[in-house]
Amino acid sequence: MADFFATAQTKAAPSGRVAYVNARLFDPESGRDEGGALLTDGRQIVDLGPRLFNEGVPEGTEVVDCGGFLLAPGLVDMHVHFREPGHEHKETLATGSRAAAAGGVTTVACMPNTEPPIDDVALVHFIERRARDTAIVKVHPIAAITRGLRGEEIAEMGMLKEAGALAFSDDGLPVYNSRVMRRALSYSTTFDALIVQHAEDPQLSSCGCMNESETATRLGLPGIPNASEVVIVERDIRLVEITGARYHVAHISTAEAVDAVRRAKARGLRVSAEAAPHHFTLNETAVGDYRTFAKMAPPLRSEADRQAVLEGLKDGTIDAIATDHAPHDQDSKRLPFAHAANGIVGLETLLPLALELVHARHMSLREVLATVTIRPARLLGLECGRLAKGAPADLTVIDPDRSWQVDRDRFQSKSKNSPFDGRAVRGLALRTVVGGCTVFRRDG
């Protein structure tokens, strides 16, 4: 049987009362992990607990039987590229949101490196309108730090934030000019805005296209040194020190940068970081014989770096897991390695790859789910990411043990560029609920 997907229109219609019964209520924020039920009314969670509906579900309430599986807050992915406007042949808010729903993700923050880039209030409104009209999960824009992502003049952060931008980033590119970065951090404090840095020194990366290492040397590919990431992170931390800004390192990939963030946190600075699943599940050897599906920025690093990212997740240095979902069509990837586009799709593999950390006993289920729910939600200032009375009715039903094999041909995303194709994984979203409405149900 085909899986069910709602449309943006059905999602928009107000839902009535829905009872989720026979659930394992799992809330990473409170630590709640118990059998019970949950009630939503319209777009909110109104009640939950082990004894709810012990007397039966009242007449007129829709009942969803969770089959004893995990009922958790819908996942929050704070770093995706949905390519709209400008590159709709790679992804749109519609297709990207279906990929999110199929992956158990209810909220995404999309990066502004579109064409044109999201650096103006009108463009924030465009994303919000397209999200409302075409997307089946919550799509929030992150706006550019600098106009046109050029790294020169800061964008209208205050007005962009008022319009709905959750955070600011020139992702894809770093803010390289130290003076501009200092001003951006400084200015952002007025609005308590989060500044998300793509930490890469373009001069050090130069024309590099994979991790600088023996593998790169053997393949004859120019390398990107670890220093390329950490010199920017270290510089930015110095600037956070003098500005007091909220600073977030996107897709952290090196041991050195993880350590820099750890030390900054210890000094009480408002510094956070996210890691992408590929940076804690793969290392540079995945490039193999020039596999362009293993090409991304920052690149897959050494095994020691992979371990360091894992450590950073375990000790809380890294706050969130975010996919850096970067769809590319086949023509952008079927090229000599140096010319192939950077990035991989990630929304439909996020949950099982994150759960590998649980299955491998690196982290508890609560710790792992916190990195994809409450922690990114808090960084972005969102109310979601938790199971609590009054919280948004954004939920996902998860079978954390279900074994399956990644098959890119079954991806909802318009693009199929995944190095995880064929990987045996465990953990699957069975149902995704956004604002009280089931937007995805796995029937197959």
Place this chain on the structure above:
Amino acid sequence: MSGRVSAEPQPFVFPHRHLLGIEGLSRDDIALLLDLAESYIALNRRAEKKLDVLRGRTLINMFFESSTRTRTSFELAGKRLGADVINMSTSSSSIKKGETLIDTALTLNAMQPDVLVVRHPDSGAVRLLSNHVECAIINGGDGSHEHPTQALLDALVIRRHRGRLAGLLIAICGDIMHSRVARSNIHLLTIMGARVRLVAPPTLLPAAIERMGVEVHHDMHRGLADADIVMMLRLQTERMQGSFVPSAREYFHFYGLTYEKLAVAKPDALIMHPGPMNRGVEIDSVVADDITRSVILEQVELGVAVRQACLEVLARNLPGIGHNR
């Protein structure tokens, strides 16, 4: 036609469909190619050079990067084995019109060539092509990755002069970072049991190169000490002006091969260069022209023999040819 043509089929078969690099070849594979190439040398010195090993076969030379010696060498090798040889260069190809590499490959593949020789400025481009064609592919040099026939011809020259490769001390000097010749030679020489030293300033050495089983030196006097073979690499002009080394003058001062630097090597050390040379940058003209030491032109000569050997072993693996020479 000649004694060798009537030779029995070799007992050892070359177990590869393409020749994409030296990495992945075994000692036996390399020995097979060198032995076979050896048999072509005398043939190439005769007036009548033509065989029919590749009669009826089509060889396309596809050069996405300019080349005189390698392209000519493959062309001669193909023609002397009786193949129809077609040369395509970037200027005449539809790549200039925006066709992708894979489309070009599919187009050529549709014309049923038997062997494609490909040179491309991007590392990995030849492997990418090999995934989309049915013919045999020879890597004629891809980016900074590999140039397997160059390493084979270098090995053949060394073996003819020293009778072996194992145990020799070979110093490869210069722009290792950007050199596909260096990488292929490192693989081949270490597989065959030679000792390899690299001599270059740190800016011209790629990361973790010592993990490829070589010794690394930044000083020519130490690097060349007791070397049996000194292999010089070309330094591209655009890399001499402050980007990787401060100037051609300073580079020559520290890394240019002169008699003075060569004095620490074995007295009969051979000098090699894959060409084209920058006289006065990586090698002193007098040294390059010293016929008692320099084997640079012999490298060119034996290049044809090596390419004949490569074409022959790959052609033998093509469907419908077998051993019916």
